[in-house]
Amino acid sequence: MRTIVITGGTDGMGAALARHFLARGDRVVVIGRNRAKFEALVAGVTRGTPSAASRAEFIAADLSLVAESRRVVDHLTAHHERIDALVLAASFIRQRRHVTPEGHEASWALFFLGKYVFVTGLAARLRAAGHPVVVNTAVPGARPDAIDFDDPGMTDAFTFTRSNAQQRRANELLGLLATRDNPALTYVTWGPAWLVKSGFAGDVGLGMRTAATVFGTLFGRRPEKAVAPVIDLIDHPAPGRAALRGAKRLALGGARDDKDAVRLAAVVENSL
Template identity: 45%
Template structure:
């Protein structure tokens, strides 16, 4: 029985992935901040006779301290992790800061992924065929990154923020696989296509109208999950791979520049150290 950990696992694609892997007989840990949605996911699992194989960990992953707490919990309860799905995201039409002082999307969409991938590396390495699956990207070219204002303090554009977070996640994958060159963890960047998923967020009226249209046009969640699982089941994928739906993305292109990945990793460590949050 494998152990599957899913951030953003209480809604949309994340929840559907959780139920899919439960049906395969795996153990699933879902992480999210909405307790009502988390309990609903537990009830859905119970109706499928899988109540003993699912756990809900409530957490606000936009907070570094919460990521640390979750890492401590998973280290104790899940010494071996087979699959780590990174699906947490939250759209904000207006800029907001966490109580730790980070821009909220940057903290949830990027810092959390950084902390969890590096923090759970040893747990993943103990598995027979481990994989990290980031559902945020691949996120386009490096021009999406505002190196001089990564947290959009000067000019906030919610769409630009989300596009940049996708690109930062790509560079995280590059840095991680280079920092673990002799290990067998597969890192898959996956955009399953426009999907009628949760689209959680705080939207302006204009943005809410756009999201409603996206939800109408999106493919069913089950179709997205089938595509994701199909890529994961293909053990031929390299240590780092990227897909837009079923089309492979060239990870040797300039968009995945190792120097940019190292620049971001160094900046992240400095940022966390400066806030007294790195250890």
Template identity: 45%
Template sequence: MGTTVISGGTDGLGRALAAHQLRAGETVVVIGRDAGKFRTLAAIAPGRAHFVQADLRLVQENDRVATHIAERHPRIDTLFLAAAHVVRGRNLTTEGIEHNLALYALSRHVLADALLPQLSAATRPVIINTAVPGAPRTAIRWDDLTLAGAYSWRTANHQSRRANELSGLALTKAEPRLKYVLYNPLFVRSSLSGDLSPAHRALTRVLFRLAPTPEQALTPILALLTDPPAGRLSAYTKKKRLPLEITPEDHAEALRWTELTTRLRAGL
């Protein structure tokens, strides 16, 4: 059987996938903040369930986690990127990086890039990134990545989404056999981790009552893992495949993103 690594695997879709994979006989590595939430997952298959505690907002933590996993798991078949923690106001990590870019983009790129040799050892390596595809091509503020000049949650969200698209382009160029899926599950019931105002939290709770459970929302994801899509980079909203128009300018910007992340990692 294979090995699945899941960031954000103690809640929501990540947890549902971890439980499914463990019951299917897979080895599963969950990366998260709360070891307590992992205990019931570990009980499913004590010998095959592993937990790595980390604050994935920090680039150095992602590199540490990747090194830890790589030393113990020489082959990774699936990398599922779903760590989430909502912060709507402008907030910088202790490394000086804007929260949304740090957690929703940099973390996912650093983990995937650092684990690329282990993914390359698999017959059919797949990365599923729960980043919403379709950000504007101009979304990254290259001269003001912390958005000090003009911050809004929408601007920060678009910037991290675009960065994930560039990451997918860069990683599939580095490993042509890799299938990289940008996947938008829409609303799925979860624990609402994050800094939400009472009004936003109340609205989200109402929406969640109408949303599928993580187990119900998992079906299209399992289909993508069983039968990965054609093409190196693809985008989905639930079961619907979205068109991706990749230009030479996109590839050039993906290289710029890779060079930026390399400099950041070297400088920390």
């Protein structure tokens, strides 16, 4: 029986993955903020697969806080000998700069610092699996110069576009660090090929919220269809680092990647 860990697993694509792997007979650990949604998800699967409830675990956490990510990693390390797949799908969109009680810029903390803690903190448990996989739902393809190494919290000139690009670039480099540490690891930065019908969690303006709701409703794919490439990645891992939009592979690698990955790790370790 595989152990699948999913952050943001109570809504949208994360929930679709949790339902799939529970129905398949895997052990699934969901990290999120809403236990009621988790219980409804499990109840739905249990109607067709009675054993699902015994293989489902929920850990309540606010992953915009680094301390919470560390607490979850400690719990997973204490209770699971190995982790076969780690899906990093937690999301909360912020259009404006926000600082957490820990002093980190909130989007940087949720979309990168917490993921860094998960990937590095669970490295031994991933290494214990035969064919470990990390799927990071950070849409690939950010420009190489997207990270402000001197000010990753963007205290000056914060914009949603700059913040989004920085997170995406950082998560690509995290894959370089992770696969160096564990050559057997499959690490994929992945984004859906098209809009997905799912709940929209975020602190954004009316325009962005309305556009996301309307276009998602009219043109979005159901989460169950959107995550089919992710399921294939977990079922058929290929060690190394990759980037995909839907099922389409994108080019990775550049002249500055190695240097930037080392620099990023130093910046993050100094800030945590």
